[in-house]
Amino acid sequence: MVHSAPGAGSPPLPAASVLPAAPLPAAADVVIVGGGVIGASIAFHLAEAGVRDVLVVERDEPASGSSGKPIGGIRAQFSDPLNIGLGQRSLEAWRQFATRPGADIGLRTVGYLFLLGTGEEVATFERAVAVQHDLGVRSRIITPREAHELCPYIDPSSIVAAAHSPDDGCALPGAAVGGYLRAARRLGATVRTHCAVTGIATGDGGVRAVHTSSGTVRTGTVVCAAGAWSGAVGAMAGVPLPVVPLRRQIAMTGPLRPGPPRIPFTLDFASSLYFHDDGAGGLVLGLSDPRQKPGFGREFSIEWLEPFREAALRRAPALASLGVRSGWAGLYEVTPDCNALIGRARDLDGFLYATGFSGHGFLQAPAVGEIMRDLYLEATPFIDVGPLSATRFEGSAAAARPEAHII
Secondary structure (H helix, E strand, O other): OOOOOOOOOOOOOHHHOOOOOOOOOOEOOEEEEOOOHHHHHHHHHHHHOOOOOEEEEOOOOOOOOOOOOOOEEEOOOOOOHHHHHHHHHHHHHHHOOOOOOOOOOOOEOOOEEEEEOOHHHHHHHHHHHHHHHHOOOOOEEEOHHHHHHHOOOOOHHHOOEEEEEOOOEEEOHHHHHHHHHHHHHHOOOEEEOOOOEEEEEEEOOEEEEEEEOOEEEEOOOEEEOOHHHHHHHHHHOOOOOOOEEEEEEEEEOOOOOOOOOOOOEEEEOOOOOEEEEOOOOOEEEEEOOOOOOEOOOOOOOOOOHHHHHHHHHHHOHHHHOOOOOEEEEEEEEEOOOOOOEEEEOOOOEOEEEEEOOOOOHHHHHHHHHHHHHHHHHOOOOOOOOHHHOHHHHOOOOOOOOOOOOOO
């Protein structure tokens, strides 16, 4: 039974909301639209690099959109080398977060465990593991018995293998957003909350100003990090950003007796069922409900628990009968190929974007902040993100990015 179900009105985690109100400046070198983890990471990296006037505008509170989840997974287990590289670089940064930028994000390196129910799934993951090994990821295919030893909830007879990486894990997105933004402010950036973007002025082929509900800011550079709302922001500047909002929900059991063991972030590849311990004596439960229709609704509802429990009966029967104490709904920002949009607008100088992460934004945020810093400074990023340009979907030569490890 659900005893409480915070939804769209749920406050962000306290660590993300301790920033005092700031006045809106008349001008800025860079205006970042969106105060989630992507925008916060970009602000920190730009300010750290010495960019003087960095402004973050957030329509609500920091981490109040897609970044407000109670616990976020971090991993490098992907099939696309580009996503693997972004995940690896970010894992390194998450491990160092207490020092740079300096905040406790509740990092728990519990590993990721993908449950595989067919030979075809195993073959898919074997190919990915080979690529991961070439790039230095310590992943491996393990037996059902080994998977059960890592996660006793699993029925080992229901799977044929699993894929495991011990270096993955989870952390607190709200704490990460707050850590990035506080550090950015110490370095001179301005964070303006409750400040919705209402228009983007352009002229002579470039960005000229950003209009907001609190006034107009002159600028030559806008970075769209608006998550599920990025399509509308891009449209203000005439830049197509194919991002669709899609509700995703999680549930929390609250403290269990006895408490759960320390387990990996565990996912059933076929059904998208996932679960992990919450670090406070309970479990976090989730599933990407295939029946969910696109839209901006963020109310929590329990209909998705039906397919979750059906999947749990097959893979982890003890979870099927668990009650849930509370729940949360948020938005995935989905692109046609479920890969990010990162780059510069082709036909408008000064418009950059980092959005459409399709559930991977938190885990890739540190790397993306670094990349956007380099794109702004016209430096060469550590990895070529040209294939993630929003223009990849245009025309007869459209080229979607491959990625098998989508949840």
